[in-house]
Amino acid sequence: MTERIDKGTVLVLLVVAVLVFVGVFYLTQSNARCPLVYGVRVCSSSDPAADIRGVIGTGPVQMWISASDETVTIPCKQVASAEIAATLGSLGKQVNVVGRVADSYCINANRTRVDCGSPQIIVQDGPANAVSVRDSVVIEGSEAWFCDNSVPLRNIVRYALSG
Numbered sequence: 001m002t003e004r005i006d007k008g009t010v011l012v013l014l015v016v017a018v019l020v021f022v023g024v025f026y027l028t029q030s031n032a033r034c035p036l037v038y039g040v041r042v043c044s045s046s047d048p049a050a051d052i053r054g055v056i057g058t059g060p061v062q063m064w065i066s067a068s069d070e071t072v073t074i075p076c077k078q079v080a081s082a083e084i085a086a087t088l089g090s091l092g093k094q095v096n097v098v099g100r101v102a103d104s105y106c107i108n109a110n111r112t113r114v115d116c117g118s119p120q121i122i123v124q125d126g127p128a129n130a131v132s133v134r135d136s137v138v139i140e141g142s143e144a145w146f147c148d149n150s151v152p153l154r155n156i157v158r159y160a161l162s163g
Contacts, residue, residue: 052160
């Protein structure tokens, strides 16, 4: 009977060890896609800087700042967007920033409706508190997150385009 308990114990320990290994492997692989860059999670398919550089490209940059309506106040998101636009400008990029209202139309600084164009950068509210590189560079977070990360976001763009 002692032999069965020992084999059973060994089997349980082996199963636990395999589960721990699989869990650690999964966590390290999933975090490898979203490394911290200047303290901000940047999720991309491979190298975040190269992916950002690839999306932004060499031509003019279209940036959307999403808002639920034209009257909403979003000071921290605006500060973060201004930091990013200023960085792009300092790197010789032509930048066009528009407000994307309720995912249906775009406005300029004078609240005149304009063509939305295809954005390379989208700044929007959401739960991610991260940068995701897809067809566009999507910067999503809470207003407090934008307050805390406007300078790191600027530095991420500068780092990506300087490489």
